[in-house]
Amino acid sequence: MKKIILILLIVFVSCNSDKPTQFSEEANLEMLIGLDNSKITLREVLYQHKGKKILIDIWASWCKDCIVGVPKIKALQKEYPDVVYLFLSVDRSNPSWKRAINKYNLVGEHYNLPEGMDDGDFVNFIHLNWIPRYMVIDEEGEITLFKATDASDETIKKALKTDS
Numbered sequence: 001m002k003k004i005i006l007i008l009l010i011v012f013v014s015c016n017s018d019k020p021t022q023f024s025e026e027a028n029l030e031m032l033i034g035l036d037n038s039k040i041t042l043r044e045v046l047y048q049h050k051g052k053k054i055l056i057d058i059w060a061s062w063c064k065d066c067i068v069g070v071p072k073i074k075a076l077q078k079e080y081p082d083v084v085y086l087f088l089s090v091d092r093s094n095p096s097w098k099r100a101i102n103k104y105n106l107v108g109e110h111y112n113l114p115e116g117m118d119d120g121d122f123v124n125f126i127h128l129n130w131i132p133r134y135m136v137i138d139e140e141g142e143i144t145l146f147k148a149t150d151a152s153d154e155t156i157k158k159a160l161k162t163d164s
Helices: 002-015 042-048 064-068 070-079 094-103 121-125 154-160
Strands: 031-034 039-041 054-059 084-089 109-112 133-137 143-148
Touching (some): 039 042, 084 094, 133 154
Parallel strands (some): 054 084, 084 109
Antiparallel strands (some): 031 039
């Protein structure tokens, strides 16, 4: 009986984990739009940076909190220059998205989530209900920080620190 309870507890906890360490297959196959209007999957973008830490910044040009966070992201870029900074915009207007990248001089890789923040396999997987949203992926491709909403959150720095 104890074994059955233990197994049920393990299954329950693993099924209800709100902090996954891997993206779902559907989220990995989400089609992103590049600055040049090319299409690429999230999986392909992450694979290009295998072996490096990645900070994902989910934002929009119309989001005041996202813009307020830009100087904090730039400070992180100075402190952690070896990290890949991946900006995923939920803008529905590509011209607005591209103008904001230039206006705020956002240095990093930029892609657009064409479904916005209301739909799409990636935003549904991460339960996106607020932006900005920050995530950290480690060198092995594991999600080490699933959710932060402020770029000055200490959990971001903790996740970005390299293990010595």
